[in-house]
Amino acid sequence: KPLTFTVSLTVLPGPSIPTGGIVNAASFTAALGAAPGSLISIFGSNMGPTSGVGASTLPLPTTLSNVQVTIGGYSASLFYVSAGQINCQVPFELAGQTTAPVVVQVGQAPSAPFPLTISANSPGIYTAVINGQTVGAILNQDYSQNTPANPAHVGQVIQIFANGQGVVSNQPADGAGAPGGPLAQTAANPTVLIGGQAAPVAFSGLSPGFVGLWQINATIPSTVTPGSAVTVQVIQGTSASNAANVAIVSP
Numbered sequence: 001k002p003l004t005f006t007v008s009l010t011v012l013p014g015p016s017i018p019t020g021g022i023v024n025a026a027s028f029t030a031a032l033g034a035a036p037g038s039l040i041s042i043f044g045s046n047m048g049p050t051s052g053v054g055a056s057t058l059p060l061p062t063t064l065s066n067v068q069v070t071i072g073g074y075s076a077s078l079f080y081v082s083a084g085q086i087n088c089q090v091p092f093e094l095a096g097q098t099t100a101p102v103v104v105q106v107g108q109a110p111s112a113p114f115p116l117t118i119s120a121n122s123p124g125i126y127t128a129v130i131n132g133q134t135v136g137a138i139l140n141q142d143y144s145q146n147t148p149a150n151p152a153h154v155g156q157v158i159q160i161f162a163n164g165q166g167v168v169s170n171q172p173a174d175g176a177g178a179p180g181g182p183l184a185q186t187a188a189n190p191t192v193l194i195g196g197q198a199a200p201v202a203f204s205g206l207s208p209g210f211v212g213l214w215q216i217n218a219t220i221p222s223t224v225t226p227g228s229a230v231t232v233q234v235i236q237g238t239s240a241s242n243a244a245n246v247a248i249v250s251p
Contacts, residue, residue: 017042046083099118133148197221
């Protein structure tokens with residue numbers, strides 16, 4: 001007599017990226033698209049392990065905890081993967097394109113392609129919360145973190161850390177740390193507004209040793225009104241970043 005078995009098969013949902021799910025990793029906005037070589041955060045569901053996994057080596061891997069991301073067919077370098085968020089780098093090879101499909105693949109399960117706007121520049125300034133206050137990722141002239149308790153002085157140079165610089169000279173490989181010499185510089189310096197005043201820019205390019213981290217060295221103009229939360233904005237091409245805060249005192 002033949003035996004009859006009942007087999008239950010559970011099909012788990014695959015990775016999914018909702019509308020608005022891909023943003024600039026610094027400003028967390030999707031408005032400016034993503035520039036080649038910049039960093040993005042992908043928010044969605046079922047995109048990786050429940051507990052997040054971060055990369056621990058350079059160059060960054062293109063497979064992390066069985067997760068892969070392709071952008072326009074190119075493998076993206078991965079900083080961090082989890083079920084709900086992935087941080088990765090947009091391949092430099094996408095320069096000149098205007099859109100590229102993003103696919104997240106977990107094991108053999110791919111997401112539906114998500115159309116990502118590719119822009120020449122997509123500036124965004126990193127921020128952090130220190131002692132309950134949101135400040136820009138900005139270093140003073142002595143390389144200390146700028147905060148209201150540790151302000152910069154008018155006339156000094158500050159280092160602004162941002163994202164979305166686009167194509168650079170002496171371009172590093174995807175996922176590799178930026179070179180220390182010659183430096184990887186943007187084709188043109190951005191406009192930096194500090195307290196609404198245009199600030200002289202001495203350097204604009206990738207911060208040596210880091211992946212996709214845009215460093216801008218600017219001098220605080222003498223016409224800036226000091227304060228504990230002076231606005232800073234970066235404009236590259238026709239695209240303007242989010243506004244961040246910098247603390248400034250008189251000379």
